Amino acid sequence: MFLTFALCVYEKKYMKNCLNWLLCAALVCVLQSNAQTRVPQVGVCTSRSNDALLHNAGYGYIEESVQKLLSPAIGEDTFRLQLAQLKQLKCPVKACNVFFPGNIRLTGPDVNEKQVLEYVEGVMKRAQTAGIEVVVLGSGVSRKLPDNYNKDTATGQFISLCRKMAVAAAPYHCVIAIENLNSTETNFVNTLAEANAIVTKVNHPNFKLTADIYHMLKENESPAELIKAKKNLVHCHIAEREKRTAPGSTGDDIVPYIAALGKIGYTGRISLECRWDDMNKQAAPTLEYMKKQIAASYK
Template sequence: MRLSYLTVVAFFTLLTVSSFVPDKQYAQRLGIMSGLGQDSIAHAGGFTMIGESVRKMLAPGVSDEAFNANLKQMKTARCKVTVCNLFFPGNIKIAGPDVVEARVLSYADSVLSRAGQAGVKLIVLGSGGSRNIPAGYDLAKAQTDFIALCKKIGQLGAKYKVVIALENLETTETTFITSLKSAADIVRRVNHPNFRLNVDIFHMMREGESPDEIRAAKGLVGYCEVAEKEKRTLPGVMGDDFKPYFRALRDINYKGLIFIEGSIGNASVEIPGAYEYLSAQLAAVDAEKR
């Protein structure tokens, strides 16, 4: 009997997932921003933590009824929803000349209140569209105003026991804070325990930043994200080497969360493969100091 190509692929996919035994050594550090729709696959692949979006789960636009349904879904999920991203929508400016502070803080208070209720411990502050500043705008003023705003957002984070992690984006995504170095400078000047630095290794690689910038940010890092450089694929798809960045994280004694945020193709293969791939790279770096 001749089997179709899709049948063969499906068979080997099932074989790969069913025979995969995840290494639990890094289960308390590794997570994936895949959403609850991939909860079962992520859990079977070794993950204990998963990421969702503010827009879908926590935003003020989510009705109370829908939020309560989200809470029930998170409670029954196999992976704990520890992190949410996509903090501010593009129509709420957080940097530049069009910031309405009262609107920003009201929105942030609502999101962080719900995050506290849901047990979400960290919100990623990327929001590239929200933080765009116009060409020619006074950069020093943008930074000063943004820092003052982030101090207040950090205070809201403390109120609800949620950490906000400022993400270094790349120049194709925003015009403001496009390097780890510049993000670290903002976090340093905000100087609030609930406002920390997100080391996004994918964006660092895209911008050609050295792992030494992680070492320079010692004491500021509260979170880390990773994906492969060329197409933002999950670790292991293209085989990118993240060890130089993991060495830098080791050198600053960072032992916190490392979440994958990338494009998912064949979830049943790529998600467990990413857990295995990152675990192996972290183990290799850890072994170097033994």
């Protein structure tokens, strides 16, 4: 009888140990699976009118324009109507670009700080209401240096203003992400390295970095700059170099940059900001190309 009892106790302990082992093994599998699926989501910078097309092609989101969706210049009735439209989208709008209109200055002697910060607060308030998480600060005209304006002076002025913009954005839980723009579009902050340096000096959680790979290509900037910018990078734009065509249309010049993103484990969004010959025909194969490059870089 004692032997039978001992065997029962042993069997229960054995079964408990087996169960614990199986649970641990299952947990490891889940964690490994999650790690494998943590790759960048791919979307498109375009009008939300392309929602059905992009959803059918498999894209994850749309990046719209601040000027079309969030600008304080848009009437409240129109904004409310657009909010209702956003709720119907299958590809949600999660980011916006074209932050400032050209008549609002961000550098030079004519900067109106009060105007800038009031505008930022108006955009951020609407961004929170619309569920927008990132607003890209490109705005090449607004940040362009006036003729003969000292670059060092402008840089200090811009950093101070961006820090105040970040403070204004913080209550609305939206991140402003400065974007590098090539020298054919503006004369200020033309490389990812320069943009990253500004983000580092602003040093605020609501002011981060968008890496535009097309502009990096135009400025012959190395993919290694993406690795250096790991700490600040929250968003990406991408297109081929020569004619700003969709990735994979004419070559593989974006491949080393995707590889660099994989190396740093970047898991933010990648927006195709490109020119389409025919989005209806190109959307699906372009996404497949992007998925192929991401899969190769995120092993």
